[in-house]
Amino acid sequence: MAEFETYDREQAYQEIYSRFMQMEVPPCTQCGSLNTASVQVGVIGLTIRLAATCRKFKLIPNGPKTGNWFCNSCQKFFNIPDETDKRAAP
């Protein structure tokens, strides 16, 4: 992410924002909602702003992640089976 240091902050924000908004998000495994977000770890100014404005961006201050995805409808973290380690599958 070093490239962002030379970017205008507003430009960096807009680029990441549009990237997340265009991203395919999986439906919630628990309620089926498509209002889900990619979970990111860490707190810096840019990500705080993204978390506040982009519904596909879920920020948690510390790892490890409870899940790779977060459902805005039922407020739960979840993983897509294809993404998880094979050992976690039944």
Ligand SMILES: [Zn+2]
């Ligand atoms: Zn849900």
